[in-house]
Amino acid sequence: MKAVRGTAAALLVLLAVPGCSAATPASTPVRSTPAGVPVQTPSGATDAAWLQLMTPMNEGAVELLTMAADRSTDPGLRSWAADLAAAHRAELDRMRPLLKQLGLPATNVHEGHEMPGMVTPGDLAKARAAKGAAFEKVVVVQIREHLEHSARVSRSEVDAGSEAAAKKLAASLVEARAAELDALKAVAT
Numbered sequence: 001m002k003a004v005r006g007t008a009a010a011l012l013v014l015l016a017v018p019g020c021s022a023a024t025p026a027s028t029p030v031r032s033t034p035a036g037v038p039v040q041t042p043s044g045a046t047d048a049a050w051l052q053l054m055t056p057m058n059e060g061a062v063e064l065l066t067m068a069a070d071r072s073t074d075p076g077l078r079s080w081a082a083d084l085a086a087a088h089r090a091e092l093d094r095m096r097p098l099l100k101q102l103g104l105p106a107t108n109v110h111e112g113h114e115m116p117g118m119v120t121p122g123d124l125a126k127a128r129a130a131k132g133a134a135f136e137k138v139v140v141v142q143i144r145e146h147l148e149h150s151a152r153v154s155r156s157e158v159d160a161g162s163e164a165a166a167k168k169l170a171a172s173l174v175e176a177r178a179a180e181l182d183a184l185k186a187v188a189t
Helices: 002-014 045-071 075-101 121-129 132-160 164-187
Strands: 030-032 038-040
Touching (some): 045 121, 121 132
């Protein structure tokens, strides 16, 4: 039980970043869209927080990975980045319908927030400005952080979430991140 509280606390700490919040049933059981149509909210704050964090985390990572697949001078890193970008796109294809199903907005509620594991517009600008080995170092550092933190918050969802579909997706991400980190070690050495 102590481990569950600790991992749930890790996810909730991320939401303590100024301006970060999730649309949760604890605050509003039913919301309305701008058109006034009621929308059901998820049954758990952890599920909402996880989905609303993982979606933009993956979107930023996909941008950086696509850049790496196009620009890296290292064929191994280029191939790995292309494969990982495709895997992250597939995860997003599972996350977005779940956001909708749970009545969560499709907008990035973390826009402009500097959060661990989030590839920010500043990170992307830094990558665009770098060349050769410096570019590849930016990619490796940012993606390693992304993979580590997304695994951590996904474990929190597995431990403390309440929506079966979200927990199942989170469990698959935890497993995928372990393999992706191992593959990163192989291409980054």
